[in-house]
């Protein structure tokens with residue numbers, strides 16, 4: 001194979017919280033969407049996990065950035081550097097000749113033209129020559145094995161870091177969708193606020209995220225409850241260390257308002273769904289994906305609330321990336337891909 005016609009293809013799930021890259025059907029990179037810079041030289045210091053370690057722990061010379069907010073690119077330069085750096089991380093020794101790099105990247109379903117352009121431009125500046133975009137719910141549906149081209153309604157609820165996307169898919173298109181900016185980052189902030197107001201303790205985002213992962217729940221009564229999660233925080237009054245045993249019940253209480261907003265968005269989407277597709281959804285159930293789908297009790301709560309079976313997809317954190325990877329092999333036939 002000649003050096004310059006060597007064609008590489010990558011699927012990128014560019015998420016607010018995590019970026020996943022798939023090559024040849026396999027996850028080759030799964031890293032937090034974080035990049036840190038040296039403030040004086042503006043050079044990159046670290047990307048992904050290494051940069052995340054520096055988050056909230058840096059000094060004045062280190063600027064740690066999450067280039068995506070609410071599912072879309074908020075810092076164009078940082079996003080481009082992050083994508084470029086991540087592609088380098090997986091290519092290691094071999095330099096990939098940009099003349100041949102094909103990329104499929106996913107975008108939130110509610111993206112504006114400007115937001116779409118930002119993703120396309122960042123991907124092209126990072127080396128992509130043949131760039132396709134796919135809406136996240138479509139990628140998720142493909143990733144969990146749904147036949148998206150069939151004349152059948154399927155509903156996906158993707159609770160990511162920045163956005164919750166709710167979409168009804170049929171015949172290779174998104175029939176109805178809602179995107180709200182209530183998802184993992186908001187849950188984490190709910191926990192920061194709760195620790196301050198209820199326990200009088202200051203905790204950072206990373207600690208709050210650990211609480212969410214360890215005892216995050218949306219029900220006051222779980223059949224398999226997790227153990228209490230012990231943390232250290234600084235007392236707001238005297239800055240003395242406070243040890244708190246956090247229970248899943250208090251987290252269920254502090255997430256209640258945010259979960260209700262997600263329920264309202266699901267209800268609105270169901271209300272607007274054409275009757276024939278609604279009937280399919282009742283029959284097929286609703287698929288929960290994204291990191292937020294891992295909140296304890298979520299499927300049970302939504303099933304009881306809507307009287308429709310909700311189920312957490314297998315490997316909910318990788319469904320979008322997997323589907324984007326499959327789309328990469330069908331760029332000729334999947335007409336819903338955006339060029």
Ligand SMILES: Nc1ncnc2c1ncn2[C@@H]1O[C@H](COP(=O)(O)OP(=O)(O)OP(=O)(O)O)[C@@H](O)[C@H]1O
Pocket residue numbers: 014015016017018019070071072159160161162163164183184185209212213216289290291292293294295296316317
């Ligand atoms: N076990 C868990 N319980 C609750 N939340 C979790 C769990 N594991 C991960 N998360 C949260 O899931 C979110 C990341 O999910 P995901 O990777 O699906 O988002 P993303 O694709 O980066 O974001 P977006 O789709 O909004 O761009 C983070 O907020 C993370 O804290």
